Amino acid sequence: MPDTHAEQMLVLKREYLIPCVYHFYREPMVLERGEGCYLFDSQGRRYLDCYSGVGVTNCGHCHPDITRATLEQAGRLQHTTTIYLTEPMLRLAEALAGFIPGKCKRSFFCTSGSEANEGALLLAKLATGRQDFIALSRALHGRTFLTAGVTGLAFWRTDPEPPRNVHFAPSPVCSDCPYRLRHPECDLRCAQEIEYILEKNPGRVAAFIAEPVHGNGGIIVPPPDYFQRVRAILDQQGVLLIMDEAQTGFCRTGKRFGFEHYGIQPDIITVCKALGNGLPIGAFVATDEVAEKYTRPGASTFGGNPVCAATALSVLGFMEQQQLERTARGNGRQLKDLLETLQRRFCLIREVRGLGMMLGAELVRENGEPAAEEMDLLLETLREDGFLVGKTGPDRNVLTLMPPLIMGQVEIDALGTGLKAAFTKHFG
Numbered sequence: 001m002p003d004t005h006a007e008q009m010l011v012l013k014r015e016y017l018i019p020c021v022y023h024f025y026r027e028p029m030v031l032e033r034g035e036g037c038y039l040f041d042s043q044g045r046r047y048l049d050c051y052s053g054v055g056v057t058n059c060g061h062c063h064p065d066i067t068r069a070t071l072e073q074a075g076r077l078q079h080t081t082t083i084y085l086t087e088p089m090l091r092l093a094e095a096l097a098g099f100i101p102g103k104c105k106r107s108f109f110c111t112s113g114s115e116a117n118e119g120a121l122l123l124a125k126l127a128t129g130r131q132d133f134i135a136l137s138r139a140l141h142g143r144t145f146l147t148a149g150v151t152g153l154a155f156w157r158t159d160p161e162p163p164r165n166v167h168f169a170p171s172p173v174c175s176d177c178p179y180r181l182r183h184p185e186c187d188l189r190c191a192q193e194i195e196y197i198l199e200k201n202p203g204r205v206a207a208f209i210a211e212p213v214h215g216n217g218g219i220i221v222p223p224p225d226y227f228q229r230v231r232a233i234l235d236q237q238g239v240l241l242i243m244d245e246a247q248t249g250f251c252r253t254g255k256r257f258g259f260e261h262y263g264i265q266p267d268i269i270t271v272c273k274a275l276g277n278g279l280p281i282g283a284f285v286a287t288d289e290v291a292e293k294y295t296r297p298g299a300s301t302f303g304g305n306p307v308c309a310a311t312a313l314s315v316l317g318f319m320e321q322q323q324l325e326r327t328a329r330g331n332g333r334q335l336k337d338l339l340e341t342l343q344r345r346f347c348l349i350r351e352v353r354g355l356g357m358m359l360g361a362e363l364v365r366e367n368g369e370p371a372a373e374e375m376d377l378l379l380e381t382l383r384e385d386g387f388l389v390g391k392t393g394p395d396r397n398v399l400t401l402m403p404p405l406i407m408g409q410v411e412i413d414a415l416g417t418g419l420k421a422a423f424t425k426h427f428g
C-alpha cells in the first residue's frame with residue numbers, strides 16, 4: 001500500500017528545503033515516535049534503530065527519566081543566554097569535568113558538533129598564536145566553513161574554495177594503506193607524514209584535529225600506537241591535539257571517550273550528539289593550561305541553554321548509573337561476532353571493524369570495487385524488514401551499526417537474524 005503521508009511530506013521537502021538535505025531510502029518513511037531501541041513510522045510500522053540518529057540516542061529514545069528532566073526544566077526556565085548565571089549549565093560543566101577522564105575540565109557550551117569544533121580550532125589559535133591546522137584525509141568534522149575545511153572526506157567537502165591554512169595527513173587505514181605497508185613494520189609511516197608537514201611549516205601549525213575512530217570515514221580504528229606517536233610528534237613542536245569525540249564520546253566505543261583507548265591526553269576534546277541524547281548541545285572542553293588563553297569575550301546564544309543542560313545532566317547520570325561503557329563493550333562484542341560470522345559466509349564483507357558499539361562491515365566486490373549498490377540493496381531490505389542501519393565510508397560501502405547502547409539480548413538476536421536474511425536474500 002502506498003504511504004500517502006510520506007508522499008505528502010516529500011512534496012513539502014522538495015518544495016521548501018534546500019536540496020542539499022538528502023535522505024536515506026528510495027521511498028523514505030516518516031518517523032513519528034521513538035521508544036527505547038525502537039522507532040515507529042506514521043503507518044505504525046516498528047523499526048529496530050541500529051544507527052541512533054548517527055550516534056545520538058545512546059540512552060535509547062525518550063527514556064522516561066531523561067524526558068522528565070527535559071520537561072521539568074522546560075516548565076521552569078527555557079532561556080536566558082550566557083550573560084546570566086543559570087544553575088543547569090554550571091552543574092553540567094561540573095558533571096562533565098568529573099565524567100571526562102584526564103585533564104580536560106573547562107567547558108564552553110554551544111549547540112552542535114560543528115560549532116564545538118569551530119570553537120576548539122579558534123581556541124587552539126588563541127592558545128598558540130599560530131594559524132594552520134593538520135587534519136586527516138578521511139575525517140569529517142562539520143559543515144561550517146572551517147570545520148568543512150578540516151574535513152578530508154570528499155563526500156562532505158562541498159565548498160569549492162576551502163580555507164588554505166589546512167594540511168592533510170593520510171588517515172591511518174591499515175586495510176588500505178596508501179604506502180602499501182603493514183603495521184607494525186610500517187613504523188607508522190602515516191604518522192611520520194605529520195612530522196614532514198610540521199617540518200615544511202615551521203611555527204605555523206596550531207593544532208592537529210582527529211576523530212579517535214573515524215565515523216563517516218567508514219569506521220576506521222587507527223592502530224593502537226598511532227595516537228601516542230602523533231602526540232610525541234606534536235609535543236616536539238608545541239602543537240595542540242584536538243580529539244573530536246562527536247561520535248566516539250559518551251560510552252559508544254566501550255569507554256567513556258574514544259581517546260582513552262590510546263593512552264594519551266588531548267589538549268581539547270569536542271563533544272555533542274549523545275550528550276543531549278537528542279537535544280541540541282555541544283561543547284569544547286580544554287585543559288586548564290589551554291582554556292586560560294581564551295579571555296576575550298565569547299558567547300553562544302543557546303550554549304548551555306537550561307533545557308539542554310538539564311537534559312545532558314540527566315544523560316550523564318543515566319550513563320553512570322547504568323555503566324553504559326560496560327554495556328557497550330558486552331553488546332559490542334556480540335554485534336561484532338554477528339558481523340564476523342556473516343563475513344565467514346559472504347565474501348562481499350571484506351573487513352569487520354570498530355570498537356564497542358561503533359561497528360562497520362566494509363563491502364567490496366570480488367574485483368576489488370567498493371560495493372556501494374549492494375550496500376543500498378541491504379539498506380532497503382533491512383528497512384523493509386524493520387531494521388534501520390547506517391552506511392559510511394568514502395565510497396558509501398560500509399554497513400554501519402551504532403545502535404542505542406541499551407540494546408538487550410532480544411534486539412541483538414533479532415538483528416542477527418535480520419542481517420543474515422538480508423545478506424542471504426541478495427548474495428546467498
Ligand SMILES: Cc1ncc(COP(=O)(O)O)c(C=O)c1O
Pocket residue numbers: 054111112113114115117140141142143211215216244245246247272273
Ligand atoms: C566526527 C564528527 N564531528 C563533527 C560532526 C558535526 O556535528 P554537527 O552535525 O552536530 O554539527 C559530526 C557529524 O556527523 C561528526 O560525525
